[in-house]
Each structure stands twice: as C-alpha cells, then as structure tokens.
Amino acid sequence: MYDAYKKVWDQLTSRGQQFEVGEIEVRGNPMRVYTNAPPSLREIWQASVAFAERDYLVYREERWAYADAHQEVASIANWLFANGVQQGDRVAIAARNYPEWLLAYWACVSTGITAVGVNAWWVEDELEYGLNDSQPKVIFCDQERLDRFEHLRSKFPDMKVVGIRLVSSAENAIDYADVKATGGELPDVTVDPDSDACIFYTSGTTGFPKGAQLTQRGCVHNIMNLAFASTVTAHATALHQGVEPPNPEDAPIGSALVTTPLFHVTANNCVAHGTTLTGGKLTFMYRWDPLEALQLIEAEKVTSMTGVPVMAREVISHPDFDKYDTSTLLTLGGGGAQLLPDLVKKIDDAVEARPNTGYGMTETSGIITSISGDYFVDKPASCGPAMPVFEAKVVDGNGNALATGQAGELWVRGAPVIKGYINREEATAETITDGWMHTGDVATIDEDGFIFIVDRVKDMVLRGGENIYCSEVETTLHRIDDIAECSVFGVPDDRLGEEVGVSIYLREGSSLGADEIRAFCLEHMARHKVPRYMWFSKEPLPRNANGKFLKRELRDTLDLADAV
Secondary structure, eight states: OHHHHHHHHHHHTSTTSTTOEEEEEETTEEEEEETTOOSSHHHHHHHGGGGTTSEEEEETTEEEEHHHHHHHHHHHHHHHHHTTOOTTOEEEEEOSSOHHHHHHHHHHHTTTOEEEEOOTTOOHHHHHHHHHHHOOSEEEEEHHHHHHHHTTGGGOTTOEEEEESOSSOOTTSEEHHHHHTTOOOOOOOOOOTTSEEEEEEEEOTTSSEEEEEEEHHHHHHHHHHHHHHHHHHHHHHHHHHTSOOOOGGGSOOOEEEEOSOTTSTIIIIIIIHHHHHTTOEEEEOSSOOHHHHHHHHHHTTOOEEEEOHHHHHHHHTOTTGGGSOOTTOSEEEEOSSOOOHHHHHHHHHHSSSEEEEEEEEGGGTEEEEEEEHHHHHHSTTOOEEBOTTEEEEEEOTTSOBOOTTOOEEEEEEETTSOOOBTTOHHHHHHHEETTEEEEEEEEEEOTTSEEEEEEESSOEEEETTEEEEHHHHHHHHTTSTTEEEEEEEEEEETTTEEEEEEEEEEOTTOOOOHHHHHHHHHHHSOGGGSOSEEEEESSOOOBOTTSOBOHHHHHHHSOGGGOO
C-alpha cells in the first residue's frame, strides 16, 4: 500500500507534471515550491469567474452566485482604493462567519491589500491590542464587534469603520450597503507573491497575540497542498486496488459546510480557498450546532465537513443522525486537535465519507500534513506525511536532525511558512531559523515518512482547536491582588480535547472564590480562555530547582473531583 503511495507521489511531483516541485531562493533561504503555482490569490479569485452561475455562498435564506460575489468584491475593492487604502495597507475584518467576511477578504487579497483577521471572541482589551499592533486603515465590523469597538473609538480616530448587518444605524459607521453599491470592475493591479496576504493572530508564550504574516505565495501553496493531498491518496488507493483512478471531471461539485471561524486558517485557507478554486459552494452557520449541521448537510448536499474533531464526533453521535441524508459527504474530519483512533473508526463506520485529518498551523498558512481514507484507517495515530513543498525534520534541543523513529521537535521549511510576526523581530528569530519553522510540537517520523505528533514543546492548552497559552491566562490571573501564585495547564476533556485548569495559592487571609475569579477573567479575556477547573492550594505550588512550577506534577496529581 505504501509502495503505491510513494510511486504515485513521485509521479505527481516529477518534471512536467501538475505538482512538479522546484526550489527557489526567498529572503535568503532555499524554498520548495510548486513550479506551476499561480503567483498570488488574485489569480485564484479571478479563475472563479468561470463559475458565474453556480451558487457560491449560502447563509440561511440568502444566496450569492459567483457572479454576484465578483460584483460585490469589485465594489468593496474600489471603495477601499477610493478611500485611501493602497497596496500593502491593512484592513481588519471583525465579524462572525457572515458571507460579507469572505467578500471583504477577497476584495483585499485580490488587490494586494492585507486582510487582518480579528478574533471575533476578543474582548475590548484584546481588540485594542490587535488594532494597535496591526494598524489597519479600515475595519469591517458586525454589530457585536462594533459595540466593543465603540468603547475604543477615541483611540483610533483615523480608522474608517464599515458596519456589517447592523441592527440599528450607527452614527460613526459607514453602512456596508453603501460600500457594496460602489460598483466598477476589480482594480487592475499586480500582486507581489511575497507580499502579506493576511495577518492572522496566534497566541505566543509571552502571553500576547502575535500577528503572523501569511504571504500570497504561502496561501496559494497551501491550496495546492490540499489538491495534492486528495489527488495522491485517490490515485495511490486506486493503484493499490488495481483499478482506474477517479476522473476529476466525474466528481460532484464541491459543497463545504463552514464550521469554524474564518479568522483561522482551517476555515479560510483550508476550506474557503480550495472550495473557491474549484467552483464549489460554501454554507455558513450563525454558530455551531450539530443538528443544524445535519440539516444543512442534507439540504445543501454537503460533500465535505472539516472542523475541530469534536464537531465530527457530535454529528455522527447525534440522536437524530439517522433521520438525515448524509450520503453526499465525501470527507468528514478535522484538524486543530488530533482525531482519536476511536473517532477515525466511527467515522469510517457511520458514513460513506472517508475519515481525514491534517496537521498544520497558522505559521504554515494551513496544512503541513494530510492523511485520509485507507491510509488514515491503517495509521489512525498519524497525521500523515509532510506535503511536497515542505522539508521536514525532527531535531534535538540543539537543532540536530534525529534518525527515523526518534522523537524530537518537528521543524519544517517551504513556501507556506510565514514571513514572520509583525512588530516581533525577536519572536520571529526565535521561531524561524534559516527558513525552518519550529513547530513547537514533539513528533516522530516513521519509515514511510508519516508523522506522528506525540507531545508539545510549547506551553499551551489546545481547546477545541483554539490555542490557549498558559502564560496569557496566568498574566490575567496575576492582575488579581489576592492571588499569590497560579499555574495554568491543560485538563483532558473528551469533547474539546483539553480544558483550561489552574492551581491557585491565595495570599494569607484571602477568601477569594472561583466565581469572583471567573467574573474578573471574563472582563479581560475571551470566554474560552477562562479556567473551567480551579484548585485552591493551602501550600505554595511545587517548583523545580530553577523555580519553575511543576505543571506536569500538578496536572497528574490533582483530582478532578476536587476542582471548583
């Protein structure tokens, strides 16, 4: 089976083939690239003009055909240029997964303007930090985000504000309908492949979010990685089974259910980009709900659903699962956390779709690896091999490459790796060495080149696909005077992978309770970061010889029944 995989892999990436791999130098370092890759996302967007009459975006009772979307994207782009936004400037998008989010995004990236994906869960403190850091000229806000921004408006007097789906008129916001009415053709510009396509925020070990600079080239190569992953698996499976490989022209038009936020690479780069390139349909939800997902899968004939693993689990285990037609599903899976082996089997048994997953990160513009179908069923603990434009190695603490099967930190290098972090030269230098991205994950690579993630170097909690860095939560908790010591760590959770736990040692005489702590946290950080489990210690927290808290010891010895 793996001989077939390697044979097909080599054929697809050889000279003259669709996925031919070459090497160029970018920013002083060698970089693997697909030699046939389009130069920028502009070409990806313009290619979808060919699907003018097809459905593109669906939200409740509203529908956009590709022709409608192109007209709206051109209007937004023309409005931005008319209002002083130039190539290289930044435009923030702060909203739920409304279709307008994606339309504003395409207006930016197809004209060389950098889109800043604002985490919609951010509270005022976090929103202020992100806007100060990225300095956008314009921000698109829905009502909820606009209400938060109103408290910060005086700090950003020159920023133009566009209101999306406002419930009531806003005195200081331009109505999106006026932007949409601008009209005109998409501005005729050339987009630099190495310019910033978007800034997506990812938390750092310092506790402050870092704005990752995803380049146009990186985003395009992620799309090609996704295409390669499905092609190599389909052709290798056919070769192994001794049958003809599937004809792409016979495949149904893609229909994807968007289940995770567009300000993350999973929904934006891995779902929306690829679906757009192939003329597929994107269906949005107001918020995640497994029953609504089943209804939409049937109604919109959804062919793929990708989110965090818990979403797949909730769909196939829903009590009404058998009442809905899920036969159109071709793939069901997720990323952002490992699909546990039991879920891989349940997906394979429950639906006609084959299980799939990928491993990646914001800093690689999307996927690093991919695995699906028979290969995933055979190696359910693996996340698959690194895609062709990645060099991958496992290293020791000194950056020395380790032998096959040995565990160490995974480093990758290639076109999808980000340029760096805006305003964070030191963090960039610590994370990227000679083009090699330090993933912060401990992994092994087997004899077939398949990667297994076994642990994390970075101190973070992975809750339902969201990275929550312990130091960020600890920093907020230490703003409470009554807390003398605290140590934040991940607590295993069947539904979300991990939840946030904290051990707290209060100052002498304090009677501070969990409810008061959580109420304070909710004022200063997004709800998903607030500790679900709290333990109050009567003694100072255990430390090692260097004075660091023994997080693993805390996590392993505390009884969940004692948490409050």
